[in-house]
Structure formats: structure tokens, C-alpha cells
Amino acid sequence: MATPFPFSAIVGQEEMKQAILIAAVDPQVGGVLVFGDRGTGKSTAVRALAGLLPKMRAVAGCRYGCDPEASALCDDCAKLGRSLRSTLLPVPVVDLPLGATEDRVVGALDLERALAQGVKAFEPGLLARAHRGFLYIDEVNLLEDHLVDLLIDVAASGENVVEREGLSVRHPARFVLVGSGNPEEGELRPQLLDRFGLSVEVKTPQELGARVEVVKRRDAFEREPAAFVERWRKDDERLRRRLVKARAALGAVDVDDAAHEQAARLCIALGTDGLRGELTLIRAARALAALNGRARVGDAELRAVAPSALRHRLRRDPLDDSGSSLRVERAIDEVFGVLRAA
Template sequence: MPFPFSAIVGQDRLKHALLCAAVDPSLGGVLVMGDRGAGKSTAIRGLAALLPELEANADCRFGCAPAPVSAWCEECRERKPTETVSRQVPMVDLPLGAGEERVTGALDLERALGHGEKAFEPGLLARAHRGFLYIDEVNLLEDHLVDLLLDVAASGENVVERDGLSVRHPARFVLVGSGNPEEGELRPQFLDRFGISVAISTPTDLADRIEIVKRRDAYDRDPDGFAKAWRRKDLAVRRRIVNGREALADITIPDEVLEAAARLCLALGTDGLRGELVLMRTARASAALAGKGEVTVSDLKGIALMALSHRMRRDPLESGDPQARIERAMAETLA
């Protein structure tokens, strides 16, 4: 029984980032860096637990959605399922020491050669399809797994090949990583794959710290009772997500807001155009959560830090604090 998402004290930026990713999974994932024990994994697991169930093809090992058919796995295309089932949104942990076969899945060569069967044991990427793949201490992940995740994140498909045999299946998930920046940095290519990034710290407000301890103690004493007490507020968060998803496609982005986003990225010197794209998608998701019909410059200001803080070039003459640089750039370009 995960700790209820709505019972988390503070960490509003982290919760907002996760909600935006839940409304629009195409954002590209969430990176959460900060102190140990600040609530990173608690928030991530709490969000996955409150999301509405998914509709999936019956007896599909990968949880393929009923539509579109073009996104089905090879097995679903062969058997053409007509029945569906409801399933919980997957929340899959990727351990740092996991071997490649555990992550991608394994082909059984003996059965393939001896019986002519393409026997495949799905891995963590298959289990995470249409859900969340969570990596704690992501900055310590081995390079070969980073390369693998980069390929799958770019294609949305996992391909396993061995001795002339191959199996492919859809693997689209929200990648969520957390870690302590003191333990090392992520490779630039991997860092760029995360749509939004949040830096969090241990709460310093005395009242917040006391309330956190009280709620955690109540949860540890009676997890079911505590979850039941927060059920109504968690359901309200779920309704916001569902409503946001339904409204997302209809939210407009005026040209002046697009121009403001481009000016901000130019001022910050972000590489490529991914900054503008993620900035607009995140602002659209934020507007959807707020029940708005169009994105405003105010929406840009509200999400600029988490969309751009990990995309800026390092300038030795500038402050090392990305928040200060972004706030200064917003004051100059979005006034």
C-alpha cells in the first residue's frame, strides 16, 4: 500500500511535474534530483497507485492497448484479440545491478532450435509498457544500460536479437529517475531524454517537518486506515488527471506564447529545439490540469524551470544556479 500522493507535505514542484507527465506521457519522463529522504520515491509510487486503470488486450503479455492496432505487439497481431481487461498502471523498478537480459527480456535458443518456437521471456521493459519505469540513483546506472534505454526511449520499441532470431514489442513508458547530485552527473545524452527535471531539498520549515513525521508515523502504524482517510483527496487528484487528459488535445497555444517560449530558449542558449518543444508540451499539460482552454505566458513561467533547467549550456561566467539564470531570463524576455 503506497503512501497516498495527496498526503505528501510540500514538494509542490515535484508533484506538479509528475502530474504533468501523467497527463501527457509524451513529455519524455521526469528526473528528480535531491537529498535522500526528501520524498522522491514516495511521490513517484504514490502517483502510480492513484492513476486510473488501463484497458488492455486480454492475455497480452505486454499490455497492448485495444487501439490503435498499428501499436500492437507481434502476438496480438497474429491472434487478433477481441476481449479486453482492466489492469493497474505498471510501476516497474529497474535495479542498478540488473543484467541486460533482465531488462530487455530473454530468448530461449534451445526451444527455438529444438522445437521451432520463438520462446521469449519478457523483461522489465515489457512490464513497464504504458506505465512507469523507475530508476533510483539513476546517475549511477551503468553505461550499457543507459545506451539501451536511449535506444528504446527514441523508438518506443524493444528489440531482442540473438543468433539470427529476433523479437520486438512496444515499450512506451514514462521514464522516471531519481538520485543525489553529489553522487555524480548523468551523461548529456541521457539527461536530454528526460522531458522535465526537478531539484528538491529537505524541508526546512519546522511546521512542515513536524507534519511530515506525524503523517509518516500514522501511515506506518495503519497503512490501510491512513490510505482510506486520504482516499477522497487522491480521487480528486485522479479526476484532475483524467480531465486533463481528455482536454489536452483541444488546448490551443497562441502565436505570442510560442514566440515567448522561443525568446526564452534563445536567451538561455539551450541546444537544439527540444527546449521549445518540451516547454510547450509541459505548459499545455499544466494548463490542462488547471482546466484552461489555452496556454498563457503565465503557464510558461510556472513550468519553465522544470522544462529547461537541465538543458542549458554551462557558462563559467554565469551563476551555477539554473533557477537564478532562468528567473533572470524570464524577467528579461517574458515581462
């Protein structure tokens, strides 16, 4: 397995790193979509997350990595009842290739066992491997429609159901969906776009020092990966401890009525459809507060996460040719600025 680039060594792209960390603190935020120029560290950041995450407790021997404390278990774990042994496993970060077949994604009949033993057995797919972890799709805007439909169903239900070739299998499949792509190569289907909690725009850095530092670090990593990772190990460990602490504190972070009203005002000002954006905004702000060691959500957290939580939920305005990011920034200044002045 290739050595992942240290998360702490990524230069710039602060909004992208913030969104990924928020999703790691609270998976209910709903995943991260990273769109932007080629070669801006999109896939590097996602794969770096694999080396950053603390291990998770799972049922020993379970093919799906079931949580022994969870109420929703796979059929095999449910049969064991209370006699569940647990172990620590790395949090999965699974790649879903564009050319993957449906059988590889959802799972299928284990042909080897069927031919050798004459029994029908299920071979888990990528969705099973990604349970309780992250499912990463590079060039997600080029994903085939039938796989998009499949992902939408599973993301909504948290469960993968396979009924084919005489098999009837149902297993939990809850994962954080992370997608990346270049908008010049095509747009994402609205149904899938709506499933991403946060949307991030990344651009090629224009500041001379940042560009030089990116190239120097990447070159050093490719020449001596082990030495480079060791150089950044303490920084990644500090970030890992911060993640663990934030997860533990998440439930205690207070979101008072004032924060809810601010979020509602912002969504009303932008004319977002439905309440999913508002809910994501609150969840992301709470996770950011936990990451920053704060006991309550304030204007600072709401302002920091609003662009990534709302920019992909705006209706197209034929009378306003400004980009979605600029529209969100204008609304933030209008809502928060007016309220501060009052």
C-alpha cells in the same frame, strides 16, 4: 505488494508533484528527473503515482499490455487482427534496479520452456512490463553505461528489439522514464539527461511546520498503512478525476502564436541547444493548463513549467557561477517582465 503512500498526503515539494502529474497527463512530455537531497520523498512520490493512476484498457492476455486502439501492436496482437478482446489493467509503474542484468531489462530466452519443451520462447523483461506505464530508476546517475545506452535507444524508438540465442523479437516499449538521484554521487550522462523532458530539484524543507508534518504523516502511515490510506482516499480520488478530465481535455487546449513566441524568446534568452526544450516547454504548459481546467496556454503556465523544462538544457557558462535554476528564473523575469511592461 507494499501499500503506496497516498500522493495527496505528500507535504510540499510542489514542483516535483507538478512535474509528475504533467507527465501522467501527457507522456509525450518525455519523463521526469528528480535530483536532490536524500530523504526528501523522491521515490515516495513516484511510487505513490501507482495508486493514483486510473486503469488503462489493454488487450486481454497480451504480455505487453497493448492498447487495442493503437496502430502499433506486438506481433501476437497483430496476428489476431480485429478479434481483440480488451480488459482494464492498472497502469504499470516498474522499478529498474541498478544491479539488473541486460537480460532482465530487455528480456531473454525462456530457459524453463526451452529445457522442458524444447522450444525457443521469449521471456519479456522490464521494458515489456513498463510499456504504456512508468519505468522508475532510483539513483539513475549510478546506472551502468551499457544499460544507459540501451535505454536511450528504446526511449528514442519506442520499441525493444531482442536478437540473441536464436531469438528475434520486436515489441512496443513506450514508457515514461522517471529517474531520481543525489547529484553529490555523480552526474548523469548528457545523452540520457537530454531524454528527460522535465528536471526537478528537491531540497530538505527548512520550515518548521512542514518538517513536523512530514514526520507525523510518515509515522502514521508506517504504523497503520490501511487506515492512513483510507484517510486520504477521497483526496486521491479527486486528484484521479482531475487527471482523467485533463487527459480528455488535453487535445482541445489552445496554444496560440503568442504562447509559442514567448516560449521561443525564453529559450533564445537562455541559449538552449536545439528545439527539444522549446517543444517540451509547450507540451508541459499545455498539460498544466489541462490540469488547471484552462482552455488555453498563457504566461502563467509557461512561467510555472519553465524551470523544470529548461534548467537541465543550459550550456555551462564559465563567466556565470550561478546555478541553472537561478539563470532560468532571471530569464523568466527578463522575458516576461519586459513584455508585460511593453
